[in-house]
Amino acid sequence: MAGEVPNLEASKLTALVVDDNFVNQSVHHKLLDRLGIKNDVVSNGQEAVDVHCSGRNYDLILMDMDMPIMNGIQATRRLREMGIESKIAGVTTRAEEEEVKEFMEAGLNDFQEKPLTISKLVSILHNLELYVQT
Amino acid sequence: MLGLGVDRLQADINRLLTSLFHQGVLDEQFLQLQQLQDETSPTFVYDVINIYFDESEKLLRSLRLLLMDREFSDYKKIGLHLNQLVGSSSSIGARRVRTVCVAFRSASELNNRPGCLRGLEVVEHEYHYLKNMMHELFQLEQQRLLAAGVRYPM
Numbered sequence: 054m055a056g057e058v059p060n061l062e063a064s065k066l067t068a069l070v071v072d073d074n075f076v077n078q079s080v081h082h083k084l085l086d087r088l089g090i091k092n093d094v095v096s097n098g099q100e101a102v103d104v105h106c107s108g109r110n111y112d113l114i115l116m117d118m119d120m121p122i123m124n125g126i127q128a129t130r131r132l133r134e135m136g137i138e139s140k141i142a143g144v145t146t147r148a149e150e151e152e153v154k155e156f157m158e159a160g161l162n163d164f165q166e167k168p169l170t171i172s173k174l175v176s177i178l179h180n181l182e183l184y185v186q187t
Numbered sequence: 188m189l190g191l192g193v194d195r196l197q198a199d200i201n202r203l204l205t206s207l208f209h210q211g212v213l214d215e216q217f218l219q220l221q222q223l224q225d226e227t228s229p230t231f232v233y234d235v236i237n238i239y240f241d242e243s244e245k246l247l248r249s250l251r252l253l254l255m256d257r258e259f260s261d262y263k264k265i266g267l268h269l270n271q272l273v274g275s276s277s278s279i280g281a282r283r284v285r286t287v288c289v290a291f292r293s294a295s296e297l298n299n300r301p302g303c304l305r306g307l308e309v310v311e312h313e314y315h316y317l318k319n320m321m322h323e324l325f326q327l328e329q330q331r332l333l334a335a336g337v338r339y340p341m
Contacts, residue, residue: 076235086227
């Protein structure tokens, strides 16, 4: 990996991975773990909404776009309607302009194309002011 | 003697990986997976690749069943399955599988059934090649660890 991997354990950041794909769930969970960010994983937008309804809150939500039951656009919109102010970063393999625009307009703070890497995740954290590179 | 065995096996592993990168079967995302493997998850690559195999085989079976049905018309479902395959293939660095899935997806977006059937054959071919190569890689890794006297939790 180019450069040092920052350890953000002391920052006590928390994250929620929202993705229906088990491979992506494993990889994104591990990427966050590696950065010292405690994280939970859910499989679709409805579960993301439900986990917030149960009282949980996260600094960062990594939101996939295409998911069954409730997709990322619907879930982002719903979370914002609920008053959730967490930073939400959309992550998807599909990056057509119109789809990204719709996703952003639903209430995203940032967007990254998959596959996620350590450097893309650090970039998300930096863009969202959750991590300041020194 | 043991040391030579370990070195030879490592050289075989490096040669295989170099070949897979050179053929475009794998890309730098596979290196990312390797770099995520650590003492807290010493079998991370093996575990994730096996999740990928399980999920992909379910999706490929489902795609074949859909396309073999004479009454088939649900191209949207084909597209959804392919989105999954594209996503997980790119997450593990399976570049060629990802590329042929994207081509297959284009055929499905045009409701092109012969194109989809061809696409499925190509994806199945690339997937099985990748799977065989990964099994070879894991076997070499296992042999290397045994030669180095390390217990590998499988």
